[in-house]
Amino acid sequence: MIASKKTSHTTLMSTPVATPLTQLPAWKALLQHQEHMREFDMNQAFAEEPARFDEFSLRANGLLLDYSKNRINAETMSLLVKLARDAGVQDMRAAMFAGDPINFTEHRAVLHTALRNPDQASLAVDGKNVMPLIRDVQDHMRRFTNAIHTGEWRGYTGHSITEIVNIGIGGSDLGPAMVSMALRPYAHAGVQVHFVSNIDPSHLANTISSLNPETTLFIIASKTFTTLETLANARAARDWVLAHLHDTAAVARHFVALSTNTQGVQDFGIDPNNMFEFWDWVGGRYSLWSAIGLSIALAVGWDNFEALLNGAHAMDTHFQDAPLEQNMPVVMALLGVWYNNFWDADTYAVFPYDQRLALMPAFLQQLDMESNGKSVTRANRPVDYKTGPIMWGAPGTNGQHAFFELLHQGTQFVPADFLIAVENSMPLADQHEWLIANCLAQTEALLVGKTQAVAQAELIAQGLPLTEAEVLAPHKVFEGNRPSNTLLYQRLDPRTLGMLIALYEHKVFVQGVIWQINSFDQWGVELGKQLALPIRQALEPDADPGQHDSSTLGLIAEIRRHR
Numbered sequence: 001m002i003a004s005k006k007t008s009h010t011t012l013m014s015t016p017v018a019t020p021l022t023q024l025p026a027w028k029a030l031l032q033h034q035e036h037m038r039e040f041d042m043n044q045a046f047a048e049e050p051a052r053f054d055e056f057s058l059r060a061n062g063l064l065l066d067y068s069k070n071r072i073n074a075e076t077m078s079l080l081v082k083l084a085r086d087a088g089v090q091d092m093r094a095a096m097f098a099g100d101p102i103n104f105t106e107h108r109a110v111l112h113t114a115l116r117n118p119d120q121a122s123l124a125v126d127g128k129n130v131m132p133l134i135r136d137v138q139d140h141m142r143r144f145t146n147a148i149h150t151g152e153w154r155g156y157t158g159h160s161i162t163e164i165v166n167i168g169i170g171g172s173d174l175g176p177a178m179v180s181m182a183l184r185p186y187a188h189a190g191v192q193v194h195f196v197s198n199i200d201p202s203h204l205a206n207t208i209s210s211l212n213p214e215t216t217l218f219i220i221a222s223k224t225f226t227t228l229e230t231l232a233n234a235r236a237a238r239d240w241v242l243a244h245l246h247d248t249a250a251v252a253r254h255f256v257a258l259s260t261n262t263q264g265v266q267d268f269g270i271d272p273n274n275m276f277e278f279w280d281w282v283g284g285r286y287s288l289w290s291a292i293g294l295s296i297a298l299a300v301g302w303d304n305f306e307a308l309l310n311g312a313h314a315m316d317t318h319f320q321d322a323p324l325e326q327n328m329p330v331v332m333a334l335l336g337v338w339y340n341n342f343w344d345a346d347t348y349a350v351f352p353y354d355q356r357l358a359l360m361p362a363f364l365q366q367l368d369m370e371s372n373g374k375s376v377t378r379a380n381r382p383v384d385y386k387t388g389p390i391m392w393g394a395p396g397t398n399g400q401h402a403f404f405e406l407l408h409q410g411t412q413f414v415p416a417d418f419l420i421a422v423e424n425s426m427p428l429a430d431q432h433e434w435l436i437a438n439c440l441a442q443t444e445a446l447l448v449g450k451t452q453a454v455a456q457a458e459l460i461a462q463g464l465p466l467t468e469a470e471v472l473a474p475h476k477v478f479e480g481n482r483p484s485n486t487l488l489y490q491r492l493d494p495r496t497l498g499m500l501i502a503l504y505e506h507k508v509f510v511q512g513v514i515w516q517i518n519s520f521d522q523w524g525v526e527l528g529k530q531l532a533l534p535i536r537q538a539l540e541p542d543a544d545p546g547q548h549d550s551s552t553l554g555l556i557a558e559i560r561r562h563r
Contacts, residue, residue: 019086020377021516022385026083033079034342040071042447042481060328061314061499064488069447070335070415071343071483080334081325087514089330096509097320099125103283103520104378110520112286112505113316116309116498125281137277137291144256144274145297145305148217149188156250161217164193165207166295167237168221169229171284172258173197174366175501176221178359179288179308180299182497185356185425193299196237199229204236213244213254220257221292223278225264228529238269258291283520285366286505304494311498319506329506332417332485336507337514339415339483340389347412350393352419353439354492360419361393364504371508373524374517387515397438408445408478415483418443419500423491439486449480 021027046052046068056068056077084090095102099109109125115134122129147153151160166176177195194211196204208216218237222230234255241254251269258276259265265275276291288296289309297305315329324330339345352360372388394402396418407414420439424432455476459469487503489496512519538545538556541563545556 020379020381021087021514024083024086026079026086030079030083030338030342033075037071037073037076040073040481042069042071042483043449045073046447058326058328058331060318060322061311062489062496063328063499063503064486065328065331066486066488067331067335069443069484069486070338071481072335072338076338077325077331077334080338081330083337084324084330084334084510084514087516089324089510089513092513093320093509097316099123099130099281103281103518105518105521105523106280108520109281110283110286111281112283112289113313115282115289116312116316116502118310118313125279130279130281133277133279140276141291141294141297141305142302144276144294145302148191148298149301154253155214155217156245156247156253157214159212159214160190161215162190162192163211163216164191164219164295164298165211165216165237166193166195166219166221167197167204167230167233168195168219168258168292169197169227170366171287172221172223172227172230172292174359174363175285175288176293176295178357178363179293179296179497179501181359182354182356182492183296183300183304183308183494186300186304186494188299188301191298193295195295196233197229199232201236204233208237208240213241216241216254218255219295219298220255220259220265220268220270221295222258223260223280223284225257225259225261225268228532234268256294258294284522285370288501300494307494308498311495312502313498314495315499315502315506319502329503330510332503333507333510333514335415335483335485336389336511339413340386343413345389345413345415346386347390347392347414349407349414349416350391350419351396351399351416351439351442352393353396353435354419354421354424355395356492357419358395360395361391363501364393365391367504368508370522370525371519372512372515372517374512374515374519377516378518379516383515383517385515387517388511396442397435400438400442404442407482408449413482415485416446417485417487419487419489421489421492421496425491425493443484443486445478445480446482446484447480449478449482450476452477 053066053068056072058065092102096110097113099111101107101109103110111125114120114123114130120131123131148161154160166173173195180193194207196207218234220230220234238251238255241250242248248269252271255270256274256276257265257270258278260277262272262275266272276294278287278290278292282290289312293305296308319327319329336348339348350361350364368391369388374387375383377383406412407416418439420436452473456469456473459472460466464472509519534546535556537543539559541560545553
C-alpha cells in the first residue's frame, strides 16, 4: 500500500487545488508544443524511428498497450507526464487507496479497489476497519452461489433454481450484464442469468414470458431500495410470482436483495438474511466488484468471480506501483487529455473486436461520462476547458459496416481504442484470424490513409481511363494520420476482463484529477428524477398539471387527450 498523507474533508473543500489547470506550467508548455505538432505525420515518424513501437508500447500483467499510432513524440509524453505530476495525480491516487473522502461533495471515500484486494487486512473508513465487512459479504455471496448451483437452495415449491433475473439500473445493471455476457464461455451449466433495467414494462414482460416462476430467482439490486425503475420492476415481478404461487411466503424463496435498506427489504417480503450489503463508498458505476456482482458469481461460478477480482487487483497494483511514464492507465488518460484539450477532439471511440464485449461501450459510457461530465472544479470554480468527452463504440467488425466511413473519410477527429485477443475461446474455422486481421487492418488504415496519386494509380490499374480515374480518385482519398491505441491480450478470460475494466476505471480517475473535478458524484442524474414525480402526478386525468414550461405542459395535455 502506498502511504498517503491524510487529507481532511475541510481541506478538500477549501483548498483542493493549488493552481488552476490552465495556469500550470506543463499546460502552457503543451499548448506551445501542440503548435509545433500540428503538422506531425505519424507515417513519417514510423519511417524515421524504427524503434517507435518499442518506445511507445507498454506491457502489464499480460496486457499489451500499443500507443505508437498517436500524434506524439518523446517530448509530448514528457510534457504530459509532467502535467500529471503537477496536477497531483500521485497524491490523489494515494488518497483514494488510503480511504480518504476524495468524493468530497458526498463526504465519501472511494474504495471499490478494496473490494478486490485479497491481501489487505486493515483499511479504516471513518475509524472503522472495513476489510472484515468486505470478507463477510463475499463469504455470504460465495455460500449463496454454491447453494444455488448445488440445488441446496430451492424455490417455494421445492424446485431447483434454473433462471436468475437481476433487476437493477445503471451500475446495478450495466456492469454485471456486460461481464456476464463477456464470460459466457465460463457460464455455470444449469443456470441462466437475465438482466432487466428499463421501467418500460416490455423489458420485464419479454424477459419473464418464457420463464417458470417456480424455478426463477429475482435479484433486486438497489442500494437504497427506493430506486424508481428498480422498485417498479421488482413489484411487477413479485405480482407475477404471487399470481402463480398464491402465497406471500413464496417471495422469500424467489427474491434476494442487494441493498443497505434492511427495513425496505423486509417490507418487500425478502428475508433480511438474504440481503447482501454494500456501502456508500462503493459508487454505482464501480459496484460490480461488490454484492452487486452476485449475478456475475451466479452466472459463472465463484471461482471465476474471484479470478475477475484478482485481475482487477493486478491492475490496481500496477496503477499504484508503476512510474507514471510506464503506467498503462496513466498513459491512456494522458493521451485522452492530449486529444480532448489540445486537439479539440469532442469524442473518442472504443472498438472491442470480440462479440462477447458488445456491451462494453455502453458500460464505458457510464463509467466515463457520468464520472467526468462535470463543469465545476474541486475548487468550486467554473471549468473553462473541456472535461469528459463523448464516448461511443461498437464491436468489430460490425462497426466497420456502420460508421467507420466517418473515421476514415469524415471531418470529425475521433481517437479510438481497439481491443483484440490473440486466442478465441470459441473458435470456428479461421474466423478469429479474420477478426484479428480486420482489427489490425483498421488501425493501419487509419494510420497510413491513401493519397490521391495512389488512388488514381489503382483505378488506372483496374482499367479505368485516365480522365475517369482523375474524377473518381478524390473520392477514394483517405487522409490517414488518425490516432489509435491497440490493447492486445491472450484471451478474454475472467482475470483479463478484470484487468481491462480496472484499466479504464483508473484512466477515468486520472483524467478527472487532471481536470480538477470530482469524478465520483453524479448530481446531474438527480434533477430528472426530481422532476419526474410531479410530471407523473400531472398525467392523471383530473390532476392539476402544475407549473412547467409550455412545451412540457403541451405534451402532458396531449398525452391526457389520447387517454
